[in-house]
Amino acid sequence: MNGNTIGERIAAKRKELGFSQQKLAEALHISFQAVSKWETGSASPDIEFLPKLAEILETTTDALLGFQTRKTTIYEKRYQSEEYYWGFQPNYLCYEIMQRKPPVKPYRVLDIGCGEGKDAVFLARNGYLVDAFDLSETGVEKARKLAENCGVSVNFFQADMNDFQPKETYDIIFCSGVLHWLAQEKRNPFFEMLQNSTAEDGLHVMNVFVEKPFIQRAPDADESEFRQKWLSGELFTYYTDWHLPHIEEFVFDCNSGGTPHKHCMDVMIAKKP
Ligand SMILES: C[S@@+](CC[C@H](N)C(=O)[O-])C[C@H]1O[C@@H](n2cnc3c(N)ncnc32)[C@H](O)[C@@H]1O
Structure with a gap:
């Protein structure tokens, strides 16, 4: 997944799926300003949002957190x-x-x-x-x-x-x-x-x-x-x-x-x- 920070990874996945910040915010029952803050790096999502966020963005919590099990083989x-x-x-x-x-x-x-x-x-x-x-x-x-x-x-x-x-x-x-x-x-x-x-x-x-x-x-x-x-x-x-x-x-x-x-x-x- 692209991006060096969790915010960048959220933004990349959101854009890949064609979601607006508003749409993502609605799915999580939060304000779009909160999503915007994650993406610009001025705040990070609370840990309890991660499973839902991963599900909506069709990814895994590991991937959102930047954890890659194996970069090379x-x-x-x-x-x-x-x-x-x-x-x-x-x-x-x-x-x-x-x-x-x-x-x-x-x-x-x-x-x-x-x-x-x-x-x-x-x-x-x-x-x-x-x-x-x-x-x-x-x-x-x-x-x-x-x-x-x-x-x-x-x-x-x-x-x-x-x-x-x-x-x-x-x-x-x-x-x-x-x-x-x-x-x-x-x-x-x-x-x-x-x-x-x-x-x-x-x-x-x-x-x-x-x-x-x-x-x-x-x-x-x-x-x-x-x-x-x-x-x-x-x-x-x-x-x-x-x-x-x-x-x-x-x-x-x-x-x-x-x-x-x-x-x-x-x-x-x-x-x-
Ligand atoms: C034994 S080779 C088989 C390659 C090919 N299927 C073939 O039969 O010629 C195993 C392949 O699995 C790939 N591989 C290992 N872990 C992987 C992963 N997590 N995701 C995708 N490919 C992976 C390796 O890079 C390697 O090319």
Whole structure:
């Protein structure tokens, strides 16, 4: 969120949503002069206003207070090289998307944590209308370059899934290799928000690394406090009232960092009823 002070962040969000100071003040049952004072920095909102203010401005109290859970990721460094760290081969789940929702019309796709853009670009090349974001500025820059080189248009932008609010309704939401950065307490509201921003018959296609007692932590695993644990099967529990035409869990070999090790992954294709 833009702005160095809480007032600037309130003003930026208010303008983004097209609200006047008067409209915001009315929603909070206060005077517009109070809103004006917050925005100019001559006063700050009382703490009890923050949850309501965040709700009206379609953001979080953390974001209003300027708290960012993670400004950079381990990937930022990996993306610095000219090489594409993840290569150009689309994830096999992109083909699942094409089979289950063939691009007979320009379906809207959201790719969460798009990295360097290989999947978003692949889907755009095949006729989908794609919005895609990542926390890493460098990743997003490379993704834009890839789209340009492939002659397709993708709306790439930098954002943090922890405070992302969709402005569109999507037919397909895709998220691969990213959810282990989503904190436990954010999961319920996150999936609820994504589900509400999905068209009827829309698809969510996602995977997540899960913990297993018989699998050791990868030797090159990021030990950062931001990496989050997921329980086996947990992802599916956020979709109990959706159709789940495909769920699976598998263990696979990995050689990242040069030492062979294993990971366990849950995969889900969910369809909105
Ligand atoms: C394993 S990579 C997967 C990239 C891409 N989905 C792919 O499969 O090529 C994980 C990605 O998640 C992004 N990421 C991590 N935390 C994020 C957050 N809070 N919001 C958005 N993206 C995030 C990283 O920057 C990184 O690009």
